[in-house]
Amino acid sequence: MEQKKGIIILMSAKFSFSVVQSSRALYIFKKLKEQFPDTYIIMQKNEEEKIGLENLIQVKPIIPISGKFRLLKGMAFKLQMTLLSLWYIVSKRVDYVILRGYDTILLYPFLKILNIKIYMDYHGIYKHELNQQNRRLRAFFVGHIERLSLYLADRIIVVSGGVITQIQEYKDKCIYMPNGIDIHKINDTDHACSIKLPGNKKIIGFIGNWEQFMKVEDVCECLKYANNCIGVIIGRGYKADHIMNKYRDTENIIFTGRLQQEDVYSLLHKFDICILPYDKDDKHSLYPDYFSSRKAKEYIAAGKPVIVSDVEGRESWLIENQNCLLYESGNPKDLAEKIDILLNKEELYDKMCTNNRDLSKNFMWDTIIDQSGLIRDIQA
Template identity: 50%
Template sequence: MLQKNEQDEVVLDNLIQIKPIIPIGGKLTLLKGILFRLQMSLQIFHFLLSKKIDYVILRGYDTIILFPFLKVFDIKIYYDFHGRGHLELYQQKRFLRGHVVKWSQKIILKHCDNIIVVSDGIKSQIEEYAYKCIYLPNGVDVDKIKSIDSECPVNIPEDKKVIGFIGNWEQVMKIEDICDSIDYLKDVVVVIVGQGYHYEKIFNKYGQKQNIILTGRLEYNLAISLLKRMDICIVPYDKNFYMSKVKDFFSNRKISEYLAAGKPMLIADIEGIPGYLKENVNYIKYESGNPEDLANNADHLMNNPELYSKISHNNKILAKEFDWEQIVKKSGILEDM
């Protein structure tokens, strides 16, 4: 849980930490996880009553536990919806949990007061509730990114071009495409900042490969300093993942950061590319699962100064529309509260 604090950033001092009474590790982790959720719910109930809270923003199917209490005390519920989670679980063949998520979300969507969506593609999955959706895409602090001047934490020769990725990647990201593209590129270094799905497997396969740098997680300022060193940023969606097949589904924070840094992008050829991005205006498309095509497009962009400059300029302009202040203002969420 978060609480208001004089500091502008989220740090441990303005987090209310809830620790499990029973350690969750070891045997019976599912049962211990359920007990911990109940413990969290009781502490949340106490916090809401003691602070006389009027509004809550919830995310996750397990927040259904809170709904009876919130309804009894007439606390307005904003649900942060990020897609039909059960479809992802079905794709992973986790059918039991998928059914639980499916029916929990049905109840949540029906009984919440408003639904926060980050993209038109996500909204299209719940057309029956479009009337209570609030469009609030992922934003970025443009001025903060511009002002960061930290020393680059990785020593990269000045004569090398850099293509890369920052952010914690999800299952929908095909990081291997970026790593394998180095086999088709000359005088280029691949830099990937962050961790995520199958990180150890990817690190073991590519961590010692020449001209590939996997930094793991970095402090924000250092990550942005590396972003500024990149010549091209890659958004490596996997075309076989269910979310990739939903038109305009994605609204990733990393894309907003790439825009704010004025970086040209290569994005995998999926339906889910954010609708506000235009091909050959803000990005160039490559074939998902084809690292050679990624490399060819990166080489084309780096050797076409006019196109490179145009896309960089367009992205700096577009980034202004995704400054947090502008996004919140356009969403109308403050007027609704």
């Protein structure tokens, strides 16, 4: 049988196993390379991480993107990546390409002409996020680009059932592959984090980039009502400066900002309860089983009980009273009550810890990629 050749292309992500977008592509790349040795991956060079992988192609912008005119410089880098990707596609004579992001659209016509199979790694309608940020003009153009990309793709790799619901007309092209985790990396850490926590309080934790669909204020506000608890909120993102300024004088909240992955996992093991505060007013929350958050899987891999908001989009595999408790999104008093229930019902708490450790084994990257059928589809 002829050996398939492929290439994974990310225009906007730097090489890193700490960033979700980059790490997802890298884990898929490592797995595919086991089956198809002539598999390559192209992404932006990361000057801070020097990890070398065979067949990894890191691209350094000809014009540094930092400083003034970042938008224009970013567009120039996208063009640089597009031309370089085309050169590798032709020179390596690849059979398939995996693309992520609307900024790969210029590659599609050439791939169609060359009869190369296109896999689109799709994570939901980005236009919705832009509209909620009142970036209407950009949302208009992105919406048209996404529709064209979905139409031209031969297969669409989706991270959740909710994403399939968004694109029902293409459900027959979809390959289901949620985000995975490296359980061993999470649980084998012996790293000592520099963030010091009080030893006499229960730790209520939240980890991740603060996406627009996360209502981080619920975690902050609930600590006004939760007894003998301190909140540790890791990361930055949507409205981060506003939220951190609002609660900077609150004694029982610690904002760590962005941390190295080793520090994050070190803190995670000190959490008593982890929160998934999805926002009921976000459009993504309306699609059942839409979210496929890596943080949710990191929580359960560490054996932590979870409290998640009761939106339709929450992960369907988090079963109430088995893996989690539900609280009313936007109601921090209800969240505080659920924290109190978990901390005072030892049998329920211990059951969730055990159940979640067992459940996390379903989300190891090797398992997820094998079950997705992606390898069989490429071979076919």
